[in-house]
Amino acid sequence: MKFFRGAGKMHAWANEPALGASYTQEEIDTVIEVLQESVDPHVGFRAKKHEIAFEDAFSAYCGARFAVAYNGAGTALDMVLRYLNLQPGDEVISGALNFVGTHLSVIGQGGELVLCETDPNTLNLDPKDVESRITDRTRAILITHMNGLPADMDALEEIASRNPSPVHGPAKLIVDAARACGADDGAGPVGARGWATVFSFQSKKLMTTLGEGGMVTTQDVELTADLRRLRSFGKNQHWGSNYKMTKLQAAVGLVQLRRLDSMNDARIRLAHRRSDLLRALPELTLPPESSGRQHVYYRYNLLVPEEWAGQRRDQVRERLADGHGIGSVVADPPTYLTHPGIREHAGRPSLPVSEATAARLFCPPLHPSMSDSDNESICTAIIDVMQSVADDNN
Ligand SMILES: Cc1ncc(COP(=O)(O)O)c(C=O)c1O
Secondary structure, three states, X not given: OOOEEEOOEEEOOOOOOOOOXXXXXXXXXXXXXXXXXXXXXXXXXXXXXXXXXXXXXXXXXXXXXXXXXXXXXXXXXXXXXXXOOOOOOOEEEEEOEOOHHHHHHHHHOOOEEEEEOEOOOOOOEOHHHHHHHOOOOEEEXXXXXXXXXXXXXXXXXXXXXXXXXXXXXXXXXXXXXXXXXXXXXXXXXXXOOOOEEEEXXXXXXXXXXXXXXXXXEEOOHHHHHHHHHHOEHHHHOOOOOEOOOOHHHHHHHHHHHHHHHHHHHHHHHHHHHHHHHHOOOOOOEOOOOOOOOEOOOOOOOEEOOHHHOOHHHHHHHHHHHHHHOOOOEOOOOEHHHHOHHHHHHHOOOOOHHHHHHHHHEEEOOOOOOOOHXXXXXXXXXXXXXXXXXHHHOO
């Protein structure tokens, strides 16, 4: 394990973990077995059989009719949006606090990205603000379940059906569940609600297929057929490219999927313990625990008090790193503040709630194989640092 040295201190969880899942001998044995079988010139690496097995298991897990494996969530999202054939002026609403790639997909597919406010408590898009921005040109609402907590799907479904476009009907609900594989959105595991749900199995994610990979779930038979053609050069019917998952990835995905709930349960247990300890600091806003949905804590979000936004939040992060060797990330600031392409497209929107939230946010590391004592020492360090920053600013 790599250790971080800051002012002579070190901590086992100095940075956000590069591997979000845990791996066992079963994944390693699976790689070796599939590799050995594939080097036979009569077998090779064609993925079909493993791909179908992984897709079937994934759709069954989510309770979705179909699952289509991709080489990543970014390309999968591009192709889901492509299916809508967005025309100039067609709008896609998405929360400002987000992964930049999610918004780049909308721009790349010719949509007009309409950024909306995110709720400070959940970091998910604020349904009231979505409703205030919906227009006759809204083709989709792109819902990122931020950091593992599902957004309010009931409210968003209701808003979309109450405000249909005269031409296209209700906006499609596209869910970006890259960070929420295995979370419960109130009706069961994420993946069965909305028009399409996109998952990522990139290295840092809740489950990973050897570092890259993605999946789309949907009930829509035509979207499924189109996504299958698009990942494989259009199957002699239309444009497409190569977005396929490899055989080794699909085989390991099957093992990781079987272990997903236990990895998520480990995260949930650690997060609840962390919240119990940090409740000693009433000035910290902790992640919400129960809203009829199951958070899987891809990240553990903390908010410092409003008056600490910006500079004092940065002091907390610096002291955690320098004094205790504990890293943290701000995940994620409004995308137009960090990505010039999104800024150019979206201009400089006025989203004061999301900007203020990002200035208070920090996420210390959490991982399913973190020990209780590491988790507790992170809490002790946070309490210590918060006290020292408060003392210095009094
Ligand atoms: C919210 C979100 N959406 C999409 C992606 C893109 O996923 P991928 O790396 O599989 O393309 C990521 C992370 O990588 C993400 O965090």
